Amino acid sequence: MDDSIMDGLPTDAFVEILLRLPPSARRRSRLVCRRWRDVVDARTPEGQSRRAKALVFFLNRSGHSPEPRCSAHVFDDLSPPSSSGREIWNSSTGTAAELAMVGCCNGVIALWEEGTGRLTLVNPSTGETLAIPPPPRLPPKRRRRRTPLVVSCLSFGYHPITGKYKIVHLPADDAMAAASSSSWCSPLDVVEVFTLGDVGVGNGATWREVAAPPGSSCHVRLGVVSLDGAAYWVAADNAVMSFDLEHERVAAVEAPLPAMPLGTWLGALAVVGGRLGVAVMGCADSYPTTTIVEVWVLEGGRSGDEEEQRTWARRYSIQGLAPGWQRMVWPYFCHGEHVLTTDVRTRRRSAHAHRLHRLRDGSRLALAHLATADTAAAAPMYDVQAFPYVGTTEPLGEYAVSDASGLSRYPYKNMLLSLFLE
Template identity: 40%
Template sequence: MSGEKTHDFATDVLVDILLRLPPSCRRRARLVCRHWRGAVDERTSEMRSRAVRTLISVKTRLTASGYVVDELSGWRLKNRWAGSGGVHVVGTCNGLICLCDDAKPGGAVTLVNPVTGEGLVVPPLPRHRSSRRESWHEAYSFGYHPLTGRYKIVHVPGYLEPAATSDSIDEVQVFTLGEASWRSVPLPAAVRAIGCLGSGSVVSVDGTTYWLGMGGIDGKAAVSFDLGDERLYATPLPVKAKPGVTLTVVRGRLGVALDRDGRTVVWVLQEGRWRRRYILRLGGSQRLVSPQFAHGKYVLTAVTREKWKPWRKESVLYGHELGERRSFNVLQSKEPAVCNVEGYIHRTFAYVETREPLRVYETERLTTRSQDK
């Protein structure tokens, strides 16, 4: 029997089995083969409703808000959450949004499902340090590992400390949803040599968290943290990590953007190789949003203007259809505005909506742990 396929069920039988599984197990079942992926996507309600949208984090002087935009609904704007001005989005996964409040030492982290209105306060970091205490959120990322079904928040100590040496950053801190506290994961010597966290932010893509370092060979390396086995290693970059270079996400893949003199070059990591994907020329005060700047077939840009009072700002979001072009000018005057919002568009993320209760994610993780034992 060892040579037989054990997953060739009739679709109706397969769907009946899949519907008996917890939601996270169904998501992992999609990885078995095309037949299983089609059954999950087409015959289970949570996947049929998982159209990918873009969440934009908007900041004003005193407030923070999150809005969802989707071209399938005519670029309608939905308000998804609101908070004080110190709150920032650090990541989104499967309908969950991870928020960090910079007003609290170390950054107070909360997970929310805005569709159900549920929230989960994450325990505080056991220890923390930074020379830029107003920017705790930039040292966090929120990721999901599809094979294990685990949700993890990663904190990289030593954010933007110019005086930091490679020896002073010797671990990262990890919180797994369903566990009681943070854990420390030591950095191997080869990874410590890359140096402290750079200014290009921390991003999580397809089960791996990445951040820019300030050292390494020729400065052309990022740190990669596998959310499954929690191994750390160096990932070569196509350009040197320096001001103007940021990590980004392009259609579910890791990207690197180099912004210089109104010209932005974007590389995308595909099958282990960096490929130069886009050359964008922006006009005036226009800027690419990040880390998620591609929404489906559109590139998203923003322009921020002062309103009638200097401290009041308004942002206009534009969508530019990509097509098959690799190099083109992106001018807001040639495209209709997607939306106008009061404030500054701070960050953008891929987002899907779900009505699964937040406690489901905790229960599934605890169940997985008991089975592992």
């Protein structure tokens, strides 16, 4: 790259200007040209995803506990002895509402409130919050239910090109899914989407419906994950569906999930090493009292100007889990060379980090217990969740007020250009 990003402006000076802008404006400046995009990716925190740390979210369902009902902890290093997490956020002590974490993008946490169905965005670095109305197709009775099914149908995503945050809701009928013989597979006719900062009725952002292809469905319990500008879920016949956050289209992924061997079952969708993954659960032949988790990832896709065929490949095998009480922490259980599990035998939940290592034959990966991070919480499996986290000072206020004029979709971009002209 040349020493100057444009005539008369050295690259270092350009970087200094970028660092003075809000993070959202820095990401949007990638749209100007390829050279700007390269600088943003190489010289700003947003372009360095490898710096993401493990965030573990706990929900304490004990109404008599003096501890916060919900708390988020970040682990700077999962290797011992520095594996103790630091709390970055918690709900106020005595809060009646129970929250579940929907997702985390660029340091912004999305939470769902049981009872009201409302969603809340939280920036732990600044303390700001932003309320989001509940999805229209989320019935009041489901808002009040103490169930993980609502959270498993929600996803919080970010598109790296447009710089827009979106919340996706699959209005699945869990009652119909439970009554069917399709392993909690529910029909799906539309996808609900909420774009932060959009202009809707009354100059406020609203939920919109996007039609799904005829015959679409979703496995309610396998979750929805957002990755690289798209949301993914599992449909009938092991098909994988995607929702493009930029063009808002529902489509099938070319590669269906791998065939499940006899005696195994799908655990959940996940993100593994920056790729879409799935956990296949089963029992070990030699040790029937332990559980094996086979982790598969979707490989291929677009790489530069080339399109590679997408196929599922087994990444590693997690062995020795005690069935019933030692479980994976979804949906981001894999963080670098570690995987996260939780122990559900006691009322005080803990997150355990295990380092992956190769078996003697070199063909598989197993886990060895190296580090334990203990934090108070009492809840079923879905009340301990994990996501990647990078702190940000991005203000949430810019998404609270929409610009109805439509004259400037990216106001900070004009501010950046004015700096060059002065």
